[in-house]
Amino acid sequence: MKAKEIWLKAIMMEPLKRIPFWPKLWSEYPGMQKQPFSSMSLRELHAWIGSDYHQMPDVHTGVKPAHTTCAVKTFRQGRSWETNFQTPSGEVLYKQEFDEGSRSWHPVKHPVQTLDDIKILTEYFNDLSWILDDAELEKVEDMTESIGEDGLVSVCCGTSPLMEWVEYFAGVENAHLLLMDYPDEVELLFSVLQERLLEKTRLICKNHPADILYYNENTSTSLISPTQYDRYCFPHLTECSEIIRKNKRLVFLHMCGHLKRLLPTLAKLDVDAFEAFSTAPLTDQSLLDGRTNCPQRCLIGGTNAVLWTKSAAEITEGIKRELDALPHHRGIVITSGGAMPPQVEPDKIKAVCDWLKEYPARM
Structure with missing residues (x-):
């Protein structure tokens, strides 16, 4: 079974012979390693590790802004x-x-x-308005065709207005002060941002060849409150998912922070997977928390960057604790949580991959 089929079965909560594994490697990762890895492409490196290739959601969206x-x-x-x-x-x-x-x-x-x-x-x-970028779309189509069944291709549609506001436009502290002092003006900005996000989502849904559409949320109650999530993020993401479902596409939410208090709300979102479902000490949730609250949702994570700085034996022990606690392993993909720290060498990643392939999965 090739990587794309493995991924799609995991996303659909279907049983597999083993638990999929995706070390989240950015394009810079190979060049920071010793030979022969520094000369490898990401696809070659994933093949050497034996992992289930997932093209990072940094491919071109195939749309461009117009003013x-x-x-x-x-x-x-x-x-x-x-x-x-x-x-x-x-x-x-x-x-x-x-x-x-x-x-x-x-x-x-x-x-x-x-x-x-x-x-x-x-x-x-x-x-601003979004229009198709035909030249970039052609490049993405060629890339997608070259990957074929050997991996999953994804594209990022954007970020919901509140998270865009907090992380990028205003910064954490000022975002909350301004939202409290000027709620009407900030919420007007949110409504405009949402219009643009929906416009972009429609174009990508109808024209982009990617298997998965991402929203790069970085959700965490260390940045926003559950009440704010309910008021802003939930309805905004629901509008996005409605468009995606009408176009019969798959959607992931990238959420790499503290999620435990949001899980009851997250369970109501019509999405296919939560990606970067990282574990303590970087977050406040476990895979069991996710599976208990969101029994029909694919969970992609199970580790964290701190764990990956330890020995292979300690990493596999941490993964084992997470997996042993689960009622079953359908819809679970083990990853590095967020991006793999560059100091983690390929040999260690391969050792963890080899261990996971032998882990007695309960499907």
Whole structure:
């Protein structure tokens, strides 16, 4: 059985002979390893490990923004990446810097600091529309065809408005202060962001060849409250899932944080899987919590980045504790939780993969 079929059976909660395994490797990972791994593609590295290949949801969406009176300018040099949202009323700057340790971009200046900034960003997104990018779609179609049955291809549609607001536009502290001080203005921005997200979702659903549509939520009660999730994220994601279901597509939510208090609400969402369902100490939930509260949902996770810094024996012991506690193993995919830490060598990942293939799965 090839990787795509294994993935699809797990997503549908169907029994398998073994538990699928996906070490979440970004494109930078091979180049940070010693030879021969540094010369391998991700597909070659997954094949060497023996894992179930999943093309990361960083492929091109096949859509691009269009503007009439507004514009966005980007400037990227070295470790700095600036995005300038420009409108007739003014402009706001979003700045990120690259962190070598995590191999990821982090905000160092959020575009929203004041009420005026909220209005400028609302004006910008009111002017924006999404259109097809035929050239990029053709590239994605070629890539998808080349992967074939050897892996799962996914694409990210975006992020729901509240999480976009908290993580990127305002930052955690200012996001809550501004939402409390200017609820009408912030909620107007949310409504505009949601219109754009639905517009983008429709285009991707109808035109993109990916097997899975992702929403990059990073959900966590360390960032938002359960009440806020119920008020904003749940209805927004429900609108997205309705479009996806009408188009008979599959959808994952990327949620890598504290989820235990959200699980009763998450169980009501019409989605196929929760991805990066990480475990303690980085979160407050276990696979058993997820399976108990969401019995019909595929759970993709079961470990965390801290665990992967330990020995292979300690990693497999941690995975065993999670798996042994479950009533069955249908709809479970073991991953690195979030992105695999670059200091974790391929030999260790392969050792864990080999162990998992021998684990007595109960399907």
